[in-house]
Amino acid sequence: MRKLLYVLLFVGTYMVSAQSKTIENMVKFKVKDSGSFLDDANDVDGYYFFYEVDKLKKGMREYAVNILDKNLNDVALKKFIASKKSVLAANAFNNEAILFALFDKKAKTLTLKGFDKKANPKDDIIVTLDKKVVRVLKAGLNLGNLNNLLYPVKNKGFILVLPNFEGKGTGYSLSFYPSNENEKPWTYEFVPREKRGHHQITPVALDDKFVVLTDVRVKGMSAKREFKTVVLNSQTGEKLFEKLYDKNDPKLITNAFISEDGKISVMGQYYKPKAKIAKAQSLGLYTEQFDEKGEVLFSKRISWQEDVSKFLPVKKNNKLKNIGYIFFHDIIKTQSGEYYGIGEQYKKTVSALGVASGILAAAAGGVQTGGYTQLTIKDVYMFKFDKDFNLTDVQVFEKGKSRVQNLVDYGSPQLSAYMIKAIGGFDFVYSQRDVKRDRFYANFIDYERGDKKKKKNKEKKKSRFVFKTIIQDGGELSVDNVELPKQSRYFRVLPAKVGHVLLLEYDRKKKSSSLHMEKLNIN
Known part of the structure; x- marks a missing residue:
């Protein structure tokens, strides 16, 4: 199975209690230009769809934003006109508004077009781009890798992340755009002093207090990289602290979360001193917790050899x-x-x-x-x-x-x-918490291959797509497999209200999308 932007699926026969909806007149539509309105537990409040509905004169196009509630009922449909050169580069939802980033490579602009949950439009924001930034965005779109452009801050606004070429190397710029009148915009810019310092940053956790970033500095094409965690105040953009993982303490941080009491936890892998992370094998898992001043409150190392080996086979290397x-x-x-x-x-x-x-x-x-x-x-x-x-x-x-x-x-x-x-290449789709029942669901797309040859006195097993849900309930883990026979149409699996899944199919010939909400086989 090859899964980067699309999942080629069609709803199977093992699901029950389906709700359905068809959206017509989609002249041009990409399944990634749709999504769910999610709360902190990834429970769903509704859905949005962005698509082209008409070709106009003088290189202009009519676009639509269609919003449905969590039961697939219509909430609003709003249309607007933009250049045919505009491409939806990113979108995000922050629990009170949705923001679309339309990239026009010819005009060298990003148009930030916002709507509330009723599809009432907000004032457009035009961001003029440097020609070097335009080249970076074009390359990212060609690779399907602009997932790290726009990030939501719940009930506050959105953060736009762009490269910065003002220094000797390549830095980055974060701009906060509020979605309500109570918040103020801010910008944080990092300009590198090193001529060959190329910085790549990814927000790994953010809320109404903090923005937690991973910053990877790359020196040319060499294997030498420098990793750090940077924490900003999400209300002002002020840098609160940074943690450098130098050659004596190399680490690769991939996850982070912020607790309700304002503590910041990061998690990743740790390496032996002077190891080159681009080539080396890690020694194990690592987690560390900070307060808002960067003081370490807790740290833990979980060794492959000493700890994980109690549960999984680990080699000497x-x-x-x-x-x-x-x-x-x-x-x-x-x-x-x-x-x-x-x-x-x-x-x-x-x-x-x-x-x-x-x-x-x-x-x-x-x-x-x-x-x-x-x-x-x-x-x-x-x-x-x-x-x-x-x-x-x-x-x-x-x-x-x-x-x-x-x-x-x-x-x-x-x-x-x-x-x-x-770029969404793993089979993991999303996780979801059922807060009332203290459950969570981890959801994957699974391609089960069939038998090449029929075994003696046994029926030949056919290949099939499966929606695999791993359920944690009362400290116990169980699995539910739902068959999804493969078809030759563009398809996507979207989060739905707890205990359900939404399957989106786009038919290019009919220029329409069919939505099927299905209840999973769980109690």
């Missing part, structure tokens, strides 16, 4: 035997104070498609544009921690293999996974 690596998509805290890490197994392998493309490119006198390697993704690993982050259990849930072409071949499997996650 710290690699998981017959497993490869595990990428953690989410960390969920239960009401009892325990934590669950939702992980997915992966390996970096040679891509037959990449090799074949390279041979064809060489024969034609051209250059190979894609990678020769891929991530091979497989089973789900659920890590359970107590309130002090001691590892207490690991459970494995089998899942079929999927393969995703790497964007670049150099670097460690961990860095490849970091980039593939940014």
Whole structure:
């Protein structure tokens, strides 16, 4: 299965209690230009759809924003006119408003077009872009990798992240745009002093108090990288503190969360001193907790050799035997104070498609544009921690293999996974908490391969797509598989109200989208 932007699925026969809806007159539509209105627990309050409805004169187009409630009833439909050169680069919802970022490469602008949950429009914001920024956005759109452009701050506003070329190297700029009159805009700019310092930043957690960033400084094409965590005040944009993971204490931070009492926790992997993270194998998992001044309140190391080996086979070189690596998509805290890490197994392998493309490119006198390697993704690993982050259990849930072409071949499997996650290449779809019942659901798309040959006296197993839900209830984990037979249409799985899933199918010939809300087979 190859899953980057689209999931090719069609609803199966094992779901019940379906609700459905059809949206017509979609002249041009991409399934990624739709989404759910989510609260803190990822429960759903409604849905939005952005699409083109008509071609006008002089290079203009008519677009529509269609909003539905959580039961697929119409809430509002609003239309507006923009240039045909406009491309939806990003969108975000902050619980009170939705913001679309329309990129016009010819005009060198980003138009931030906002609507409330009733689709009432807000004033447009025009951001003029430097030509170097335009090149970066164009390259990102070609790779389908602009997921790190726009971020919501709940009930406050939105943060736009752009590269900054004013210094000797490449820095970054964060601009906060409020969605209500009680908040004030701000901008935080980082301008590097190093000539060859190229900084890549990703917000990994943010709320009405803090913005937590991972900052990776890359020196040219070398394997040398510098990692740090940066924390800003989300109300003013002021930098509160930063934590540098230098050569004596190298770490790769991939997750973060902010507790209700204002404590900041980060989680990732740690390495031996002077290790090059782009190439080295980590020693284990790491978590650290800070206060708003950056003082360390708590830290914990979970070694592959000493701790994880009690539950999984670990080789002498710290690699998981017959497993490869595990990428953690989410960390969920239960009401009892325990934590669950939702992980997915992966390996970096040679891509037959990449090799074949390279041979064809060489024969034609051209250059190979894609990678020769891929991530091979497989089973789900659920890590359970107590309130002090001691590892207490690991459970494995089998899942079929999927393969995703790497964007670049150099670097460690961990860095490849970091980039593939940014473009939605893993099989993980979303997690959802049922606060009333103290449950959570971890949801994946699973491609179960059939038997190549029919076994003696046994029926041949057919390949199939499956929507796999792992349910945590009362400290116990269980799994529910829902069959999704493969079809040749564009499809996407969206979060729905608790205990349900929404399946979106776009029919290019009919220029319409069909929505099917289905109840999962759980009590």
